[in-house]
Amino acid sequence: MVKITRLFGTPWCSDCKLSKSFLAEHLIDYKYIDISDDEESAKFVKGINDGKRKVPTIEFSDGTYLVEPSNAELAEKLGLLSKPTKSSYDVLIIGSGPAGLTSAIYTAREGYDTIVVEKSALGGRLNFTEKIDNYPGFPEGIKGENLASNFTKQAERFGVEVIKATLATEIEKKNQYFEVKTSHGGVIQAKTVVIATGSEYRTLDVEGEKDLIGYKIHFCAVCDGPFYKDKKVLVIGGGNSALEESLFLARFASEVVVTEIMDQLTASKVIQDQISAEPKIKTLTSYEIKEFIVGEKKKLEGVRFIDLTTNEEVVLKPDGVFVFVGLKPNVTIVEKIVDLDERGFIKTDDKMMTSLPGLFAIGDCRSESTWQVASAVGEGAIVALRIRNYLRSLQSN
Secondary structure, three states: OEEEEEEEEEOOOHHHHHHHHHHOOOOOOEEEEEEEOOOHHOOOOOOOOHOOOOOOOEEEEEOEEEOOOHHHHHHOEEEEOOOOOEEEEEEEEEEEOHHHHHHHHHHHHOOOEEEEEOOOOHHHHHHOOOOOEEEOOOOEEEOOHHHHHHHHHHHHHHHOOOEEOOOOOEEEEEEOOOEEEEOOEEEEEEEEEEEEOOOOEOOOOOOOOHEEEEEOEEHHHHHHHHHOOOOOEEEEEEOHHHHEEEEEEEOOOOOOEEEEEOOOOOOOOOHHHHHHOOOEEEEEEEEEEEEEEOOHHEEEEEEEEEOOOOOEEEEEEEEEEEEEEEEEOOOOOOOOOOOOOOOOOEEEOOEEEEEOOOOOOHHEEEOHHHHHHHHHHHHHHHHHHHHHHHHHHHHHH
């Protein structure tokens, strides 16, 4: 199997950010080299690209290179792409987090032809969670990536078909079948569709943020924390996710400063006690962020806050920033065809069905979700039973 050996880029290269994000989503290891700080590497890149400093330039284990590749080109080179083996299925699940994979395990085990379409790594955000302490059956806790791997292996054992590195782009219902278009130009037919697309971290929408996302501003400590060994990092957010990620960052960083806009942290007492016991972590409440100060070549010069207790301006100067201020649902594919709640999450009935018959929603993208692994698994099991009843009703009509 072809692997990536080196990725040559620069901090201000937007295409480099795209490639790095794609590789992080698919848990692909590689060595990153910033050619703006390495003249020998810059000469190497010029040699490959007829004297031009084109980035990203990506080197592979077979001695070949891709220059400024699209995500589709990267996926094809790495052997991530696959095609459906059938023209139609009983169940099509979009998303492979704990909810999606659980529903796949249940429906496949009952003998239904089941296919999962996933744009990133199988297991969803589990892969980027360092440790899960509250999932039943693991008294000492379990690494997120290990739990994701267990879910995936179990689904494969029951014959679930998985299409990786593929985005479902459009859903249309035609009579009793759904037609789902994909990012690679294909169309998959299915009698039922389950939306298990999860959610993603919200951004702050303050000045300078867009320039630094993927370079100095991050949303995944597991992905990017190791880049900040012996450096200072800033965490924005005071909930469970923010503090859990801060504990992980403290393994690498020399200092972790946590800021929260409210006058107190909102995380559970257990996690706050762990934070208090970690000497590398400092917390600041009543801190409202105003700006990321961006210098030449997109250098992070500082982060400007207002201390709401004194109304004074404060500038912190971390080496990197991690943002954990809540979640927003990934519902673009269905936002025009089903009912959403006031926050944009998908409404369902007690059968997990949306306002469009045969189209179900589970997990973090669903209205009233609890954003817990255990409840996501429960919803995956529930929807499988509801799908069974729905498919039986189609046969009787």
